[in-house]
Amino acid sequence: MKIGIVGIGLIGASLGWDFRQMGHHVIGVSRQHSTCTTAEREEICDRASCNLASLQDTEIIFICTPIAAIIPTIEQLIPHLHPDTIITDAGSVKEAIVDRSTELWANFVGGHPMAGNSQSGIAAFEKRLFADRPYVLTPTSKTSPIALERVAELVRSLNSILYYATPEQHDLAVAWISHLPIMVSASLISACLHEADPTILDFAKKFASTGFRDTSRVGGGNPEMGMMMAEYNREAILRSLYQYRDRLDTVIGSIETQAWTEIKDLLSTNQSVRNDFLDSKDV
Structure with missing residues (x-):
């Protein structure tokens, strides 16, 4: 199969390497010539260039750009593609992306490979990054069943754990386990930096x-990515932040009133249910 990848960073490069090992022909597109050179040298892509027109003969295209660039990339791709070409994306927000993308391109399938690390760029790519990791596809009533199944086949070939969810379900769930932790983590670091006593701050470090x-860790990742998560998944993130704030207020109240049993109960519950969220993933 001839596969196109737009955005040869951590996710795009990792997909490219895996697909090439399976015998697929991979054509990559990046804004940077140096990235294209690296992609070919590291055998991530068979060919790589800065020209979207190079993808005109591909069967499936994975858009692995930042969230804000996904829709503009599809708009720029359209003049170069055959109507049967399938487009999917790797964005961590789905509702805002899927609605508009499906209007632009009938064979669009929303996707989110939930794997990665705190690094970015082609130098951070990992072989078999997606094995045993969740990969969510987010079809709607307008999604082509044929396009959906072809993308699903490729996802299965990565040995990913395939899930289906509506775009809204995806965004609400991901707000809890990905976007909220980033905001909480960043707030933790910010709170520490507001320690008024420089000696205490130095000791803390x-x-x-x-x-x-x-x-x-997650609060120290790519700032642009975190900002776009907040912008494009605003309502879901606010919903989770409000509920998290309520829980923090409860903890504060327990400590203020010296209700130590309540603190112990909270920690005991967390201890018993934590693995339900991690399952077979690394703990």
Whole structure:
């Protein structure tokens, strides 16, 4: 199969390498000539260029750009494509993307490979990044069943755990387990930086170990990506933030009133249910 990838960063490059190992012909497009050179040298793509017209003969195109660039990329691709070409994306927000993309292109399938790390760019790509990781497809009543199944076949070939959800369901769920943690993590770091005593702040930095590292990791990622999550999934993120704030207020109240049993109960519940969210994933 001839597969196109627009955006040869962490996700796009990892997809390209995996697909090439399966025998697919991969054509990549990036804004940077240096990225194209690296993609060919590292055997991520058979060919790579800065020209979207190079994708005119592809059967399926994965758009792995930042969220804000997905719709403009589809608009720029349209003049070059055969009507049967399938377009899918890798954005972490779906409702805003799927609605408009389906209007633009009948063979569009919303997708979200839920794998990665805190790094970005082609240098961060990983082989078999998507194996045993969730990959969500978000069809609507307007989605072509044939296009959906062809994308699903490729997802299965990555050994990903395939899920189907509506765009709205996806965005509400991802707000809890991805977007909210980023905002909470960033707020943690910001709160620490507002410590008024410089000596205490200096000690905090020196004492920080695995607990702080794990809790702050996602808040220290790509700022542009985090901003776009907040912008494009605004309502769902606000919904989760409001509920999280309510829980924080409850914890504050318990500590203020010295209700230590309530704190223990909260921590006990968390201890017992945490693995329900992680399942077979790394803990």
